[in-house]
Amino acid sequence: MRTPHSLKAALAVGALLLTAACGSSAGSGSASSGLNPPDLKAQSKLGENEGQVNLIAWAGYVEDGSDDPKVDWVSGFEKQTGCQVKTKTAASSDEMVSLMKTGQYDAVSASGDASLRLIASGDAAPVNTGLIPNYKDVFTGLKNQAWNTVKGVNYGVPHGRGANLLMYNTEKVKPAPTSWSAVFDKSSAYKGKVTAYDSPIYIADAALYLMKTKPSLGIKNPYALDQKQFDAAVDLLKEQNKNIGEYWSDYLKEISAFKSGNSVVGTTWQVIANTAQSEGAKVKAVIPKEGATGWSDTWMVSAKAKHPNCAYQWLNWIISPKVNAEVAEYYGEAPSNAKACKLTADKSLCATYHASDESYWKNVHYWTTPIQQCVDGRTDVTCVPYVKWVQAWTEIKG
Template identity: 40%
Template sequence: MRLRAKVLASGMAAVLVTALGACSGDEEEPVGTVRVASTLGPGEGALNLVTLPGYIENGGSDPRVDWVTPFQERTGCKVGLKVVGTAQDMAEVMQNKSRRYDGVAAPPEVAGRLIASEDVAPVNTGLVDGYRKLEPRLRNLLRRGKTVYGVPYVWGSNLLMYDTRSAQPAPSGWAALFDPAQARRYSGRLVMRDSPLAIAEAALYLRGKDRDLGIGDPYSLTREQLDAAKRVLAEQRPHVKMYWELPADSISAFAGGEAAVGQVWPYQVDVLSRAGKSVQGVAPSEGVTGWMNAWMIGARAEHPNCMYQWLQWTASPDVQQQIAEWSGVAPANPQACGGDRLRAAFCNAYHVGDRDYLDKVIFAHTPSRQCGTADGGGDKGRRDCTDYAEWTKAWFEATKGGKRVP
């Protein structure tokens, strides 16, 4: 891969200035006080980031895949990585008041919690070169009023995939996974994501099946609605072959003929299709859900200038190309599909730049007591919805028999 991204010189942009123990007159402000300013200071020489596996590469996995070393060479900001195993680990690390990480590549179930706990700082998006090149729909997902808390990094959607040889007639919606009669038809050959947020797909199925439940936003569920989705998942459980965390696990199941119908990302469909396997991915008739990972600035950041340079760097088309190809995700910057970067087949498979498709995706946000979507929909005046802790409990009770897996 060729790297074409350039970071603006420090005097040409503005950045968040963080008052970390800074003095104002005779009063000293506490660590963690964050202010938005309009000037860019020199890089501090270091940058400490938190990420899930695969979302930042420094050549350690493959010497040809490295967007960290060029960044360090151009900015003088030496990158330190804290790679965590789960979203829960990520939230706990960032909420630890004794830790001062500069940034985090947060998935939706983490992002909302960090905003609510004030463990991330607002982003002055006008000061991030390339920000306006990112998909508009994605840019609004972490906006609270006029305040923005994240810079889109990558995104994806949740699809239904089936083996064309064994799943007949061809399924068209989430009912293929959640309707009791259809689930029994493919018993032992169903595949599901292992995530509490997968409750939303069960909620979408129920939204059409039982209109009396009044489900609107599938990520904002009342207790009654959550309990109904939990019952659907519990009834489905005996028919599920696997709940996958790593996409490779579900790929193996379909490649080996052990799976018939599953909940997947475009990545699995793309990999198996290119391998000549008899699979088909469809956008479920009840609605397509999706997710976005975004870069967020830690509220106790020690190196805010380097962090802003990182935001610029990772928004560039060339770095976006690398993360998309390496991790099998859609880039937030559609320019990654321009020129001789990503191949056209990849961009089509992942719907990069497809505004009509993006507008239809129901993007995940952290479930909270306050009802309503993160990007402005729903009744935000109501506070009778269930939060992420309740979703997590319901998920483990329904899919793991109440036994929480570490």
């Protein structure tokens, strides 16, 4: 699935549509222990830079000044390393996975739905974080996680993170909602004005709600659903569909819908809430009592990289304090490097995005690829894989 975009990035590349992503829950890399990826070895030392690096990235992640002369974290990298950057902007995680299989690219900014697929297929190489000096300053809560670490082996470096929040119109939705029941069990109260994220990964939002409200289902991880659990989440979303006014994929349209009153409650990102408020919308966004889903992107190195040394240089550069601060601010997310918080132009950015508040992130279940090997550790059942999530999403929307 695709990751969030800040308003600035969206304006720079046009109103891009978001694509289907996938998720995982908060927790350690042990959750993906059911995977048995190919026995690949991480690079043991850095060699001479090859003079070029070919990247696959979400729009807004590898800015070179061509969209905005003031937004450029490529030129400094090229000058410092001698590695010339060539970037392919991808529109979806599926596209990223396909492109990585060609062997023409050295690194990718993979979302949680793509990362485990790349690891399982052997398209992503283990990463030696000892060769990436800035990795030591990455927030502890982003290290060794289920979407980029398998059996203690790292497959990349965290780029940033964000939560999927509940946004509501403060004048139309009263009392102020504290639960996802506002968009599930009580959605009929706002019939036609409920909005939801248009992606198969949204099934995890329903699973998270059921995990907290129907413990008899035994859901422990919203991305590890056996058939009974999966069917319950799908049924809940089919009921919700009757009250949905719009599934949003272009978040500029979501802002417009909340401003006009066509939407009054639904899922959102912090950057959307901030922008809507700045444009006069009477909205607030919260993490409900059940918690929330969320995302963290990972820069991964191709197992077929022709320029692995430049790829490692890029991974170190993109999470360096100054550059990570610039990317996070431009894109609209919490940075991954703890030292970045002192370097943002907006000194309140890290507080707004809860960058260093690990207690906040404990309630966020990060996107991770749903696979047949249940990522919650169960071995007595088979979980529903991502391809089935995609099929079900089509049925849910009718």
